[in-house]
Amino acid sequence: MGDSINQRVKQIRKALELSQRNFSSILALSNGYIGGVESGIRRVNGRLIKLIVSEFGVNETWLTLGKGEMFTQNPDEKFTKLVGLFKELPPKYQDVVYQMIDVLLKVKE
The missing domain is CATH 1.20.5 (Single alpha-helices involved in coiled-coils or other helix-helix interfaces)
Structure with missing residues (x-):
C-alpha cells in the first residue's frame, strides 16, 4: 500500500528540511493544522494542495496521486x-x- 497524501505532505516538509512551525508559517496556516494533516486527523483539501504546489514547486500529480517526481523543479x-x-x-x-x-x-x- 502506497503513501497517503497526508504522508506525502510530511515527506515534502522533511525534504525541504523545515519544521512544522516554519512549514505552516510559509503557508500562512497554523502549526496545529499541519500537525493534524501529517497525523491524518485533517484532510488535505484543494486549497492546501494549491498552496503547497505554488509555494514549494511541488509536482501536483505526485502530491495527489504519488506518481512522478516530488518537485517540478529541484x-x-x-x-x-x-x-x-x-x-x-x-x-x-x-x-x-x-x-x-x-x-x-x-x-x-
Whole structure:
C-alpha cells in the first residue's frame, strides 16, 4: 500500500528540511493544522494542495496521486536561479532586496 497524501505532505516538509512551525508559517496556516494533516486527523483539501504546489514547486500529480517526481523543479535549482537574478541587480536594488527579506523574516515570526 502506497503513501497517503497526508504522508506525502510530511515527506515534502522533511525534504525541504523545515519544521512544522516554519512549514505552516510559509503557508500562512497554523502549526496545529499541519500537525493534524501529517497525523491524518485533517484532510488535505484543494486549497492546501494549491498552496503547497505554488509555494514549494511541488509536482501536483505526485502530491495527489504519488506518481512522478516530488518537485517540478529541484529546490537547489530554484535557489541557484534566485542568486543569479539577484547578482544581475544593481547594488542599490540588492540592498532593497536585503531589506525586504529582513522585513519578511520579522513578519514571519
